[in-house]
Structures are given as structure tokens and as C-alpha cells.
Amino acid sequence: MxxxxxxxxxxxxxxxxxxxxxxxxxxxxxxxxxxxxxxxxxxxxxxxxxxxxxxxxxxxxxxxxxxxxxxxxxxDLPPDAGGADVTVVVPVRDRPAALARLLAALRAAPGTAGLPVIVVDDGSTVPVPAADGVRVLRAEVSRGPAAARNAGLAAAGTHLVAFLDSDCVPRPGWLARLRPHLADPRLAVVAPRIVPLPGGARGPVSAYEDVAGPLDMGPRPAAVRPLSSVSYVPSAALLVRRAALGEGFDEDLRVAEDVDLVWRLTAAGRRVRYEPAAEVAHEHPVRLSDWLRRRAFYGTGAALLAARHGGAVSPLVIAPESALTWALLVAGGRRGRAAGLAVLGATGVRLARRLARPGEPVPAALAAGLAVRGLAASGQSLARAATRHHWPLAVVAAVGSRRARRWLLAAATADALAAWWPHRDRTGPVRHGLARRLDDLAYGAGLWAGALRARDPRALLPVRPPR
Known part of the structure; x- marks a missing residue:
């Protein structure tokens, strides 16, 4: 790499x-x-x-x-209709109907019809049958999605490889939107936006999943790297430069193998990008039990990532001065609030000195705005950690303290409302808030189970923001 x-x-x-x-x-x-x-x-x-x-x-x-x-x-690049140098690799296990739907969509769509397709059968109970224009590689025993993708990657004979999970259906123009990014010679991976599959079955959390699914990285393009607003992209749909991936996915990982790949690539100096103008539809879980189990499974991956990438997986990135300010404000009382405001003021003064240019006035207003903005962002992160990643500790604190109960209730309510507000035209606050709390409980349970199983607390510890 x-x-x-x-x-x-x-x-x-x-x-x-x-x-x-x-x-x-x-x-x-x-x-x-x-x-x-x-x-x-x-x-x-x-x-x-x-x-x-x-x-x-x-x-x-x-x-x-x-x-x-x-x-x-x-x-800022125009779409590219060419696609002859792309092989589509589809890992699959026991999803015959979904696979047939994906292959039909690839044959029918402009830009993908005629592309070589490799289906990697990862130990399906009923082997995937041969089909026109499709090469099938079969493993008699399931080795996991990472190994399946690597097998397809090794078998591809083209410069670029598009990974698509079998429960996906790409939207028209997805490949034409992704390919131009590969003009950047340092780019290794570019990912589309994952959106809900229309017309599918609906369940009790479908409305929430439509707007807050973990595979959807949002409507804005982004550079993908640890500790940023888009820290990873899911392997459900990726376009990759085959030569840049080296040995590919870590086959020891059954979860979070996509996060690990992205972080290894960026650590090696490669670029990874997220392009929401390209869309791939995904069939989300419908049954509540399946949905909760999947969320908890995702949580178990954090400990595996911590063993490989240390603090990059931290659930809370916060500056010491922000943590101190919030601790003083939450402590309550006139003295605590006054001390918290004093720390905030000192932070603003330090920022103003760093932003000052020789011979020009000190940008006090800008520094004050940045200090307040940073405090608000850290408060949101603390609320998120208390209700998602560290909820077992928050519950223990709430049992023993009335003040902790009030703060936890306030944090949970504020977090739910802030998350619902951008989607208020598509879902109601109560249903969205309840689904968010279930999501957080399941993920947090998986996070703690994974950390305890690995006997490694690094996936639970806060870190300082990068300079």
C-alpha cells in the first residue's frame, strides 16, 4: 500500500x-x-x-x-460513461433471490451491461448456478465476506473492481459518477451513497432505517479518514483501484473489515472518497430482532479495530479543556458555572493568539465563535457517548444519583431531537427517538461485549482531537 x-x-x-x-x-x-x-x-x-x-x-x-x-x-468532475475496465465482484451466501435481482439490474443498466461479473459463492447451502456472462467462484465452507471479496479481487482481470453485496441494487449512473474520481492517482477507493431499496417489505424500524441507517454516510461528499465526519465507508458498494488494495481485506475480520481497509489505506497515504451523487439501493433488515442483532454485531467490531488502529476507533474525541469546561458546568452551582465560563474564555484567548496575523488586529470575535462552536460540538459528543457507547456506565450513575438521572434524560432527549430534526418531514419524533434509543442500546451492548471478550478497553476510551 x-x-x-x-x-x-x-x-x-x-x-x-x-x-x-x-x-x-x-x-x-x-x-x-x-x-x-x-x-x-x-x-x-x-x-x-x-x-x-x-x-x-x-x-x-x-x-x-x-x-x-x-x-x-x-x-468536481463530470460523469464518465466508460466502464470497460471494471469487473463487478459480488460476494454471496444463501441469497438466491437477491442475487438474481442484482444480476438482472446489472444486465439492464446502461454502463454496466456487458461488464464482467464474478460471483463468489461463500459456502451457500445450495450452490450458486452458472449464468450467462457470470463467472462463479465457490468456497465449499464459508470463510466470511472479507475472504470472498479477496477471492474476487484476485480473479479480476481489470484495472478497477466494483464490489456490490448481493442485497444491493445500483441506481442508474452510479458507476459513471464514481469512475472519474479514479483520475486521482492516489485514490484507492470511492464509495457511493447507500439508500433504501424502494418497494421492499417494511418493519417497525424501517422509517428510522430509511433516514439513519449505518450504511448511509449522508448527502455531502467527503474525504474518508479516521476521526473525521465520514470516518469509513461500508463495503456493501465500493469502486476500488485493484493495484492499490495490496492483499485486500483482512480475512481474520468477520465484521468491520471495511473500516480496517479504509484506515490502512489512508495510513499508507492513499485517498478514499465518498461520493453521494452515486447511489446504490440496499435491502435493509425488516424484523426488529434481526435489526437489533445486526446493530450489536457492528458494535463488536470496535474492539477488533482498536487492536489494529488504537485510538482511531475511540467513541469520544474531546479536547481536555472542553472536557473540563463541561465537567464544571455540569457540576452545577454558581462557582462551577463561573469556573466553566472562565475556562471557555481562556480557550477563546488561546485561539485568538493562534489565529492572529502579524500587524493585524486579534480576531477576537472569530476566536470566541470557534470556542463556543467547539464547546457545543463536544457537548453533543458527550451526550452521544452517554446514550450510545457508554450507556452502561451512564445507567449505573443514574441509579445512584438524581442529578445524573436528570442529565442522562436531558442528554437522551436532546440527542433524539437533534437527530430527528433534519428528517422531520419523513418521520415522527417519537418513533424516531425510540428507534434511536434501541439502536444505541444494541450497538453499545455489542461494543462492551467485544471489549470484554478482547480484554481491551481502548475501544471505550476517549482521545484528544488531532492537531
Whole structure:
């Protein structure tokens, strides 16, 4: 997984994320995830006079790469109808109807009809039959999805490989939206948005799954890396550069193998991107018991990731000064609140000094806004940790303390309302809130079970944000 040294090619275009703030006449950019401040040289600022930058030389290529890696800009490329250099790999086990539906969709869709397809039968009870235009590789005993994908990856004879799970159906144009990203020579993986499969069976949590499923990374494009807003992409649908994956997925992992792959690639200097303009529909679980079991299973993967990637899997990323501020505010009383506000003020002063430019006024208002914004974000993270990752500890605290009960109830209510609000036109607050609490209870139970089984607490411990 050694990163290539090739620069972005001429004609490659990037566009600033609309949430990026430009200051100092465009010479300073504030945005990205994690939030960062980037100061541009006069020449770089002149190249980025508009929000779109087209690579035309070494300097513009370096600037575009810096913006991509900082999460301040995203590729802005037209769809590419070509797809002859792509092999579709489908791992499957005991899903004949879903597999038939996927293969029919691939044959019928423009851009994928005629592409080579490899189906890896991972020990199905009834072997997958041969079909026109489909190569079937069979393992008599199931070795897991990672091994199945690796078998397909090794058998593919094309430069690019598209992984699709059998319970998926790609939307028209998905591949044309993903392929242009591979013009970036450092890009190893690009993933589409996973959306609900229309017309399928519905269950008690289907409305929640439609808007808050763990496979859906949201409506905004993103650079994918640990401790960012999009820290992984699911392997249900991926387009990969075959040569960049090395040995591929870790076959020892039956869960979180996709997260592990992404983190290994980014650690090796490769880029991974999420492109929501491309969509692949996925058949979500319908029965409540299956849904809860799946959520708990996902939770068990955190301990396995902690053994391989340490603090990258931490459920709580918080600066010490933010943790201290909240501890003082929650402690209550006039003195506690005054001390918390004093710590917040000191944080703002330190930020103002770091943001100050020689010979210019100290940006006190900007620093104060960033300090408050950081405190709010850390408060949201603390509420999320208390209700999802660390709920067993929160429940123990609530049993023994009336104040802890009030704070836990407030955190659970605020978290549920904040999560429901963006989807208020598609689902009700009560149903969404109840499903979110069940989701968190199941995932947290799996997280703690995995950590206890591994005798490794790192998946439960907070970490400082990266600088």
C-alpha cells in the first residue's frame, strides 16, 4: 500500500466545500473535518480566486491536493460513461433471490451491461448456478465476506473492481459518477451513497432505517479518514483501484473489515472518497430482532479495530479543556458555572493568539465563535457517548444519583431531537427517538461485549482531537 508520487492530472477540478469560510480576502480558509485553518500564499490565493480550481500545472496540482487532503474541497468532475475496465465482484451466501435481482439490474443498466461479473459463492447451502456472462467462484465452507471479496479481487482481470453485496441494487449512473474520481492517482477507493431499496417489505424500524441507517454516510461528499465526519465507508458498494488494495481485506475480520481497509489505506497515504451523487439501493433488515442483532454485531467490531488502529476507533474525541469546561458546568452551582465560563474564555484567548496575523488586529470575535462552536460540538459528543457507547456506565450513575438521572434524560432527549430534526418531514419524533434509543442500546451492548471478550478497553476510551 505504498502511495504513488504522481500528481493530480491536468484538467482535474476541485470545488471548495460550501461550508468553508473565506477570510482575509480569500487568503485564509476555515473548514474541513476536523475543523482546520489554512492560510494561502499570495499565488495560491490568486489561483483560488473563485470556488473552483482546475489543475493546469505543478502549483495548481499541489494546491488542489492540499485542499482535498484538508477536506476543504471535493472533486468536481463530470460523469464518465466508460466502464470497460471494471469487473463487478459480488460476494454471496444463501441469497438466491437477491442475487438474481442484482444480476438482472446489472444486465439492464446502461454502463454496466456487458461488464464482467464474478460471483463468489461463500459456502451457500445450495450452490450458486452458472449464468450467462457470470463467472462463479465457490468456497465449499464459508470463510466470511472479507475472504470472498479477496477471492474476487484476485480473479479480476481489470484495472478497477466494483464490489456490490448481493442485497444491493445500483441506481442508474452510479458507476459513471464514481469512475472519474479514479483520475486521482492516489485514490484507492470511492464509495457511493447507500439508500433504501424502494418497494421492499417494511418493519417497525424501517422509517428510522430509511433516514439513519449505518450504511448511509449522508448527502455531502467527503474525504474518508479516521476521526473525521465520514470516518469509513461500508463495503456493501465500493469502486476500488485493484493495484492499490495490496492483499485486500483482512480475512481474520468477520465484521468491520471495511473500516480496517479504509484506515490502512489512508495510513499508507492513499485517498478514499465518498461520493453521494452515486447511489446504490440496499435491502435493509425488516424484523426488529434481526435489526437489533445486526446493530450489536457492528458494535463488536470496535474492539477488533482498536487492536489494529488504537485510538482511531475511540467513541469520544474531546479536547481536555472542553472536557473540563463541561465537567464544571455540569457540576452545577454558581462557582462551577463561573469556573466553566472562565475556562471557555481562556480557550477563546488561546485561539485568538493562534489565529492572529502579524500587524493585524486579534480576531477576537472569530476566536470566541470557534470556542463556543467547539464547546457545543463536544457537548453533543458527550451526550452521544452517554446514550450510545457508554450507556452502561451512564445507567449505573443514574441509579445512584438524581442529578445524573436528570442529565442522562436531558442528554437522551436532546440527542433524539437533534437527530430527528433534519428528517422531520419523513418521520415522527417519537418513533424516531425510540428507534434511536434501541439502536444505541444494541450497538453499545455489542461494543462492551467485544471489549470484554478482547480484554481491551481502548475501544471505550476517549482521545484528544488531532492537531
Amino acid at each position: 505504498t502511495p504513488p508520487g504522481d500528481r493530480l492530472p491536468d484538467g482535474f477540478a476541485v470545488r471548495l466545500d460550501p461550508r468553508v469560510h473565506r477570510r482575509d480576502g480569500g487568503a485564509t480558509l476555515l473548514g474541513g473535518s476536523p475543523l482546520r485553518l489554512l492560510r494561502l500564499s499570495p499565488r495560491a490565493a490568486a489561483l483560488l480566486s473563485a470556488d473552483r480550481l482546475v489543475v493546469g500545472d505543478v502549483t495548481s496540482a499541489a494546491l488542489a491536493a492540499r485542499l482535498l487532503d484538508a477536506g476543504l474541497a471535493h472533486p
